Amino acid sequence: MLSQSIIAFLPLLAAVSAASQGGAPPSTPPPSTTTATAAPTITPIGVEYYLQAQPLDQHPAKVVDNYVSPYHSGAGENNVTLGAQSEAFKAFLDPDGGYQEFDLGLSYPNEFVMGGDIAIQGASLVAIDAGIGDAGFSIPSKEVGLTWNNTAFGGWLACNITKQTTGLQLLWLNKTEESKEKAPKGCESVRLAPVYL
Numbered sequence: 001m002l003s004q005s006i007i008a009f010l011p012l013l014a015a016v017s018a019a020s021q022g023g024a025p026p027s028t029p030p031p032s033t034t035t036a037t038a039a040p041t042i043t044p045i046g047v048e049y050y051l052q053a054q055p056l057d058q059h060p061a062k063v064v065d066n067y068v069s070p071y072h073s074g075a076g077e078n079n080v081t082l083g084a085q086s087e088a089f090k091a092f093l094d095p096d097g098g099y100q101e102f103d104l105g106l107s108y109p110n111e112f113v114m115g116g117d118i119a120i121q122g123a124s125l126v127a128i129d130a131g132i133g134d135a136g137f138s139i140p141s142k143e144v145g146l147t148w149n150n151t152a153f154g155g156w157l158a159c160n161i162t163k164q165t166t167g168l169q170l171l172w173l174n175k176t177e178e179s180k181e182k183a184p185k186g187c188e189s190v191r192l193a194p195v196y197l
């Protein structure tokens, strides 16, 4: 759901597309002094966290890795893979609208986009894309983790459906699809818990 405001980022996107495909985006640290730019915010709000995918039926303490990581898939576009914390990027929630933003150290915002297209049996892709993402995210508690206020949202899935060699891929279950709240084959239901490090 990229709005007209993406147009403002087009010159930057050209620079992004020039970068090599695949792998994490460049990990330049955020500037220590932020210059004023137009909305939306790229300045982190509140305490930043990593998002960790934790299987619902497992004690979180036993979960290692599976941190939400962007995987460059095109100009200003990233798939979401689950991997080591060292490859992950910190996230923050913009409470004004509820945008799940990622602190990629870039000069434009990068936010969760809930792909409408069904990738596999009732499940859709999640992306971290440049510009305005989808609204309606919140973290009611650490136990619930990140949730999306949408009637179709049936939870997060960690899936092994990709030909990427690194990590599982993050999808979300569209419960209005025929699978009816059941995780598709090759996927496990997970919570996205905030981890403050």
Ligand SMILES: *[C@@H]1O[C@H](CO)[C@@H](O)[C@H](O)[C@H]1NC(C)=O
Residues within 6 Å of the ligand: 022, 071, 072, 073, 074, 079, 119, 125, 161, 162, 163, 164, 169
């Ligand atoms: C992004 O994910 C899709 C769906 O799994 C996959 O087809 C595509 O190859 C991925 N892109 C990259 C660059 O790995």
Ligand SMILES: *[C@@H]1O[C@H](CO)[C@@H](O)[C@H](O)[C@H]1NC(C)=O
Residues within 6 Å of the ligand: 115, 116, 117, 124, 150, 152, 174, 175, 176, 177
């Ligand atoms: C969920 O799936 C239904 C049926 O395919 C579709 O019409 C709807 O747009 C999907 N919801 C979202 C938020 O993508």
Ligand SMILES: *[C@@H]1O[C@H](CO)[C@@H](O)[C@H](O)[C@H]1NC(C)=O
Residues within 6 Å of the ligand: 149
């Ligand atoms: C969820 O979205 C609905 C409709 O957009 C809104 O009325 C409601 O206040 C939202 N609930 C929360 C908890 O944000």
Ligand SMILES: *[C@@H]1O[C@H](CO)[C@@H](O)[C@H](O)[C@H]1NC(C)=O
Residues within 6 Å of the ligand: 160, 165, 166, 167, 168
């Ligand atoms: C995905 O499944 C294939 C085939 O079973 C396996 O070789 C690969 O290691 C799995 N990938 C992940 C990230 O678990």
